[in-house]
Amino acid sequence: MKDQIEASRRTRRPHERTFKDDLIAQSLMPGASVAAIAMKGGVNANLLFKWRREHVKAKAAVASAPPNLLPVCVIPDVGPAPTSRPATTVDPSGAHVSRSARPGVIEVEIAGAQLRLRGAVDEAMLGSVLRALRQSA
Structure with a gap:
């Protein structure tokens, strides 16, 4: 049974x-x-x-998960200090842009990968790269 x-x-x-x-x-x-x-x-x-x-x-x-916040480390520029204040303009997004600003370097480490951007950085392109890196992590 x-x-x-x-x-x-x-x-x-x-x-x-x-x-x-x-x-x-x-x-x-x-x-x-x-x-x-x-x-x-x-x-x-x-x-x-x-x-x-x-x-x-x-x-x-x-x-719908909240974005991951990444630690940021600001390294001071060791170059000579500007003697006068550079002229600024306003771009269409409303942010102030320095005409005499030197290109900088952005370094990002995500999931063991290091991304270093030099010179002028396109915000949309940077966003695309960061999204791709986050999805591959």
Whole structure:
């Protein structure tokens, strides 16, 4: 009697993470049939829908995570002090820019990688590089 009860119990099959990720990726393609993909993978369509919901929820949680703040060390310039105050102008973003400012150096260390930027730095490009480094970490 005990053997019959144990045999009739439903057991959950463990699925490899790569198997789940593959089915999720296939099901997220435009025009994909979740039911057909689930059938081909040998799982119930409801289970695949559950995996998709968990995947989208986890992805949204990562996207909404607060940005990581990085330590910054300011090293004073050892060059000669300016004799007069340089003329400044205002750029379209509203920040003051020195006309006679010398190009500086920005050094950033992220996940063991060191990034050194010399000269004038494009803010949009720097943002793209930092986002790419953060995602690779």
